[in-house]
Amino acid sequence: DFSMTARPPYIIPPESGVTFEAYYEPKENGGHEANIRIVSDDPSSPHVIKLRGGLANTVAQISPGLIAKYFSINKSIKLIGQINPTNETWQAVVGNVDFPATWGGIISPYSDNFFINFKGLIKIDEEGAYDFFLTSDDGSKLLIDGNQVILNDGRHWMRLQNGSINLTTGFHNISIDYFERTGQAGIILEWKTPSGRAVVPQENLFHEASSLQPFINEINDPAGPINGGNTVIIRGSGFPKSDFKVSFADKQADIIVSDEGAIQAIAPKGNGKIRIKVSAPFGDSNLFPYSYDDNARLNEHIRINAGDGEVIDNYGNTWMPDFQSISGKSYFLKQEIEGTNNDVIYQTYRDANSTGDPIKISISLSKGEYDVNLHFAELSPASFQSNRRIFNVTAEEKQVISKLDVYAQAGKYSALVKTFPVNVSDGSLDISLNPVRGNPMISGLEVMRR
Structure with missing residues (x-):
């Protein structure tokens, strides 16, 4: 008693x-x-x-919902046990784990080379033995109360594995590890109930509110200098409904916190750095690792690695991941590239999602004159012949390259760079690779203020 x-x-x-x-x-x-x-x-x-x-x-x-934390991983990962998640890149709350196979990202814009941990509580209404089913592309693992229920590890297409566990009535800790290398991505968690097999519903998945710390996924910078009236959109999860501060050069901005996990910060007069700070209930010392220096935009040199995450080239330059800027499917081939000392930039590329689709590129930039370098290398054996892959390139609605055939100009496994000037007048550089024959592709791009 x-x-x-x-x-x-x-x-x-x-x-x-x-x-x-x-x-x-x-x-x-x-x-x-x-x-x-x-x-x-x-x-x-x-x-x-x-x-x-x-x-x-x-x-x-x-x-309600599970906390999903995203981490970037390197291209050598083949098993969950090889992953040591330290570089968190995205956070979200998901109602359930029901993501059928897709060429795009799962919740976040990341489509390749990522690891997700779904974590929270599962509510059990009746005591008994429960059958769970985990389908994923690539590897995944289900833990309940620290006990491994399902291991669906390795690189593979959407594949189903199942397992059983005895559970008492009430809440139990649940954790799902999942990684995706390249190609399609997807993960689905189901269980068997008296009415049949079904996705574990939102009504049975929760998380402890205190475990959801504020996390900024992305910040859309305004076009041009930050002055009074310009708006910065901050997206993420775990934002408190009050006491969220955004300062521009130590001048506090007016802010709006929306229910969709987005914050609008209206800048006061004056330029400077953005500093995002939560003052309560987490304490004044909780500073997010993001700064925006308006003066640095006057010397912009942006490098984007198409089809993969962040890389450092042989000259020490950082090439950003393309998840927010370039459409299409990603491909990777570890192959020595002729005509360059930076093989890593050309070993991945974006290809159109479907035959006849263009590749769209959109980059937020200040108004002004820029030079653009587009980087290409033909890695697909299906295009190792002239006239197999031909496309036009437009920038700011003006055609800048006509009937580009990468193989005809450079051959296979060889770097090709195309350069053109562009005038950005609306705060966004928009480039389109439009198919003439076959699918367009791109390995990387650089944008430099003139």
Whole structure:
């Protein structure tokens, strides 16, 4: 027998729809664990009070959905065990894990070379043995309460693996590891219920609200210098509804926090760096690692690596990933490239999603005159012949390259660079690679202020 007493006493009227569920479990080491679950009619706001040794040490507010954290990985990864996630690039809250195979990204813009950890709580309504099904491309792993239920590891197309576990009524910790190298990506978590096999529904997946820390996924810079009235859009997750500060050169901006996880920051008069700071409830020291120096834009030199993540070339230059700027499918071939000392830039490329589709490129830039370098290398054996892949290039709605045939000009596995000037007048550089025969492709690009 055991008893629990709340001090001070809390009285919840019966008409509120709130119920208490108490559990007591003896442990193998002779200790014990007690849990009280406070459950309301509103599934978005249950609370859990965990008791150990008769003392309450955790009160956790539960929110719907699992926390999905994204990390970039290198191209040599073949198994989940080889991944040491340290470089978080994206965060989101997902209702459930139901992402059929796609050539694009899963939730985030990242489409290749990433690792996701889905983490939270799964609510079990009836005690018993549960069958789970995990389908993924590439590898995945399901853990419940730290126990491995399914291992669907390695590089493969969408493949199903299943496993079973006995679960008691209540909330259980759930964690899903998943990685994607190249090609299509997808992951689906299902379970078997009396009505049949189905995706684990949103009504059964939660996370502790305190575990969702604010995270900035992207910031869309305004066109031109930051002055009064310009708007910066900040997107991410875990933003508090108040006390979120954005400062421009130490002058606080007017901000709007939306329900879609986006913040609009209206800049005051004056130029300078953007500093994003959450002052409550996480403390003034919680600074996000993002700064924007308006003066640096006057000497812009942007390098983008098509079809892959960030790389450092042989000259020490950083080439950014293309996930926000270039459309199309990504391909990789570790092949020595002729005519360059920077093989890494040409070993990946973007190809059109479907036959007849263009490749679209969009980059946020200040107004002004720029030089653009487009980098190409033909890596596809299907195009190792003249007239197999031909395309035009337009920039700011003006054709700048006509009937480009990379193989005819450079041959296979050989670097080709095309340069042209462009005038950006609207804050965005828009380039289109339009097919004439076959699909267009691109390995990388550079944009330099003139």
